[in-house]
Each structure stands twice: as C-alpha cells, then as structure tokens.
Amino acid sequence: MSRALKLAGYIVCSSRPGSVRNEGLVRVIGVGALGLGVVNMVVGAGIFVLPGRVAAELGSAAILAYLICSVALALIFLCFAEVGSRITRSGGAYAYIEEAFGPFAGFIASILFWFGFSALADAAITVAMVEVMAIAFPVLGESIARAVFIIALFMFLTVVNIRGVKAGVRLYVFNTLAKLIPLLLLLVAGLFAINIENLAIPEWPSAQQIGAGAIMLFFAFTGAESALNASGEIKNPSKTVPMGLLLGIGGLLVLYIGLQTVAQGVLGPELANNTEAPLAAVAVEVLGGWGGKMLLVGVVISIYGAISGDMLGAPRVIFASSLDDNLPKVLSKVHPKYRTPYVAVIFFAIVVCAFALKWHVQVSGCIRDRVAAAHRPRREPCRDAFAPA
DSSP states (O other), X not given: OHHHHHXXXXXXXXXXXXXXXXXXXXXXXXXXXXXXXXXXXXXXXXXXXXXXXXXXHHGGGHHHXXXXXXXXXXXXXXXXXXXXXXXXXXXXXHHHHHHHHOHHHHHHHHIIIIIIIIIHHHHHHHHHHHHHHHHHOGGGGSHHHHXXXXXXXXXXXXHHHHSOHHHHHHXXXXXXXXXXXXXXXHXXXXXXXXXXXXXXXXXXXXXXXXXXXXXXXXXXXXXXXXXXXXXXXXXXXXXHHHHXXXXXXXXXXXXXXXXXXXXXXXXXGGGGGOOSOHHHHHHHHHHOHHHHHHHHHHHXXXXXXXXXXXXXXXXHHHHHHHHTTSSOGXXXXXXXTTOSOHHHHHHHHHHHHHHHHHHHHHTTTHHHHHHHHHTSSTTSOHHHHHSOO
16 A cells, blocks of 8 residues: 555646656656557567457457457556656656556566567567568578677667667658558558458357457557556657657557558458468558568568667666666666667666577577468468568
8 A cells, every 4th residue: 555655646747847857867758659659569470360359259249359459458558648748757657567566576577578578579489580581581581690690780789779868769760651651552442442241240258258359369469568668768759758648559559450451342252261461461462472472571670670669768778767866877878979778778678689589599490480380361372471572
C-alpha cells in the first residue's frame, strides 16, 4: 500500500516542473515521432503471419476479436498515458515500476526489459533478417560475410544513436515509413480485390474462441510501451505522451483490421489454412509475382526498423537503471557534446551483436529455408512466389 501511495504522490507532485529530474539529455521527441515509434515497435515480422493465425481460430469472425482487443488496449494505454505524462524521466515502464515498488522490483524489471525483452529478441530477429536477406544475396549465407554484416550493422546503429537523439529518431521514423509502404500498398490494392461473400460470417464462434483470438491479438501488440523508454527525451510529456500513444495505437488498429479484412476478403476460407505467410499469398493474388518479392523486402525492413527502434529505447532503460544505482554507474554517462547515454548505447549494441554472432552459426540456413518456404502463395511451390513476373 505504501508503494502505491508513493506512486500516487509522485504523480501529483511530478506535475510541477521543478520535480522533473535533470538527466542531461535533450527533449526532442514530439507527438508524431512518438506515434511512429509505437507503430515501429509493434509492426515486425509477426504482422505477415497474424491474419492467418487469427482466421484459423475464428474464420471470417476475426473482426470480433479485434474489437475486444481494441477495448482492452485502450484501457491499458490510458494507464500508460496517465502515468507517462507524469513520470517523465528516462526508462518508460521500468521507471514506473521502480517508482511504485522500489529498487529491487526496478532492478528485476530493468533486466527483463533491456536484456530479456530487447537484447535477446533483437539478436534473434537480427539472425532471422540476415537469413532472409541471404535468399536474395547468397553471399550472406557464408559465415564470415554474415558476421561482418552483423558487426557493421550494429556499428552503424551505434554511431547514429550516439551522435544525438535526433539522429536516432530520424532513423527509426524513416524505417517506420519504409516498412509501412508495402503494407499500405497491399491494403489499398487489396480493397479493390475483396470478394464481399468471403466476409460473411456463416457461423458465430463461441465466447471461448473469441477470447482465444483476442488474447493472440493482445500479445501481437506487445512492444508499443517500448516507445516510452526514451521518456526522458520527450518534450512536453503531459501532452505528447497521451497524444502520441493515441496516434500510434489508433493507427495500428486501423492497419491491422484493414489487413485482416483484405486477407479474408481475398483468400476467403483458404486464409485459415495459410498460417505460414498469408499476406504473401494475398500479395501474389492481388499484385502478381512481384507482390511476393515486395512482401519479402517488407519483412526485412520491418525487422530492421524494430532493431533500430530498440537501439534508441533499450539503452535508455539501462541508463535509467544506472542512475537509480541498479546497474554500474558508468552506464549512466552522458556524452558531453551529443547529450546521449553513449556508454549504455555501446554496451547494449555489444550484447545484442555478441548473441547474434553466436546464434547465427547455430541456425545457419534453417531460418532462411523456412522463410523461403513460408512465402509460397496458397499451396503453390515457393519458387512461383518469387519467380520473375
């Protein structure tokens, strides 16, 4: 109870400008950048398989799960908007936990966030991204070339994020817009290829089936809160945080519901049988052979965008935890010129790169073969999806 009262008191008193802790960082993230950050951290490789998975549970009634999930997300992110507009220091959800439950809970949360949720996941999707790229660039199938590429990738991301938060924000904004282009193109083109009969609901699912679908969708939206990790660099948090979260979550719901509708309308009952790469099948159906290639590029861009977003946000969790004496103090050093937590950025990049280099040897070829197989349209051979148009 005392911890809850502490958080309530902090929320009240932190509305006064004088209570904001000076961390030495620069507040430059606005509503648009935060909203795109939310989109970037959610839209990854999973969106390319989600329509088929939900349809396998609910068929054409999948829209019901989206509506229920929308209500749940709205309630959760109203809480994030309230707390995030008051607790304005770096760390996002970590900072909220540390304020409410103390340093031990904060330490556990910081490890889970920056190491378990970000570093290990980023290492895994880096390997997946390189394996997918090796389909088009066979040289990346060689161990040395792949290792050089991974190291160069994280050196580039490290330099960008050290040279200023504006540079890091510009990079993930660009990547977010780039990953949205193929999805929006598919959405718009697919609207004209929908068969209305495929959207009819022949049999209403049970409450248990709708709940299972809603839970699946709920986990598909995890990561949106990571956009708040750089909360110490958000300008005018009391207005920017609520508006940015509303913009990002609202845009995601429109995009996901739109893609589900297009996939169901184009593929019909076959969508439930295509749980490997349903959007690739839709793209080939609507846009022809080059649609599969476009979606393959979209997978790479989506993964790269998520990594670039984490390279900005996750080091801020390390930085904030260090300031709270939960991690070594050296990790809270701020660059005197660029005003970024450069030691935390370098440390995070080294950890992710090390695991990516370790894992790429163990999974060599496995992911690439699976991804290539997953992009076959309907039940046709993979080579047809990527054959020259």
